[in-house]
Amino acid sequence: MEDIKIKLLGEICEFYSGTGFPKKFQGNLEGKYPFYKVGDISKSADENKNFLTKSDNYVDERIVKTLKGKIVPPKTIVFAKIGEALKLNRRMITSTECLIDNNVLGIKPKNDSILAEYIFYFMKFVKLENYSESTTVPSVRKSELEKIKIRVPSIQNQQKIISILENIDKTKKVKLKV
Template identity: 35%
Template structure:
């Protein structure tokens, strides 16, 4: 895709033709820093580094703004693209920044364009280049300054064309950033509303209609499911934080269930499964309702149940188990040290005897479920908007760069 008025071919270059790369003691303007408090201090947390790069995550706390004066720092001047040596362009700055020697010597490098006005264009260009092709041999991709400078690519001859490409990509990037902020704010709002509703700080019915909430055992409104699959369905289910109960083939791109699922539990739409495996997002495991399929099979390691809708509205129960209010009751029946390889030791009888403070009025339950569904719907619409913007950006990157 070309902009009108630009038809001259792009030229083949080495990156050394348009900039300089440096790392470690090769950084420009290295010196024993004394007066560095006015220089923005660049921390690992400011960089979108891969979570699996542990040394970089640990480096986050290596030095603080308060101690930067005590360290030998090597500041960049403005107009530099900052890299992680594991390969991704992570920031481009038009301001002076300071890095600790630890980051510089172990993890960081910089690319400084020869023409300052090309900073943003080269930043986008790096995102197009598949740097993994140029990595050193090792457990993780690794790059030296010479690797970066030797990369061959295509470059627009016209500076005006480079500016137009930057303009359109920057517009999309700004929109993606704003959409991400919207989603993060919605998630914070959702967490706050959940906390307020299930702690009874927020009531969604009028004062005249409010009824006391009372303590229910899970067995008061739920019945355990132990029906065997016996070949009824070939859909092996797993629990996903984002998608709930989902076909393993869609989630893992393979089946991790046993070849013979006849002994698995058969779950029908609207019924629940409790996965006792812990994670950062679900410290007491997760309870999800089957919504994507009419039926599916789950491992007998899961605790499954259906809801008695004469006592509790099913949609309300779904949202209750999306909150963290039920964690307290699980925590009470987990023996100390019960976590074994991430699997909680929650006995079946104990699970169904857990207590939960819930509204007795089905009208209030329905109002709560409807309100929380609207928040979730807004969040999902916003996420779809972000996905569309990301697809648009990826498409533009494919079409604007050779």
């Protein structure tokens, strides 16, 4: 029997908060970094993708410095953290360095004892509305998400679980196209 560890997300994941994105910087289709907003996550989810590969907004180094933006690394799991969009439970994985809007939160494993894809599938089963504050506009705080418990099996078993869930995803995608 495998020794499965129970960890808190805050112990094993780095959290990335988004950057405010004034309208005057939006709409550029070229630039070094994609700047992902909730709409980009929704579009990719509607296209049955797991990875974010395109954005409606791109920025260059100058704008990143002006906004005091924090670069989010590849293989970060991103999702809406505020509003009705958080109830849709859409998750995506970044495919490149990017920025995320301040309505988005990102998490990434701190080390190689847990795979980003494993966190991605785990987060798809977490209903963020259960962790949201009861205000007129639902929102989740990093401090609440850090307390979520996750079972961490060996890397080999994480890979097996990911493979099974990827196959289920592929089957669903094929059915959706029919």
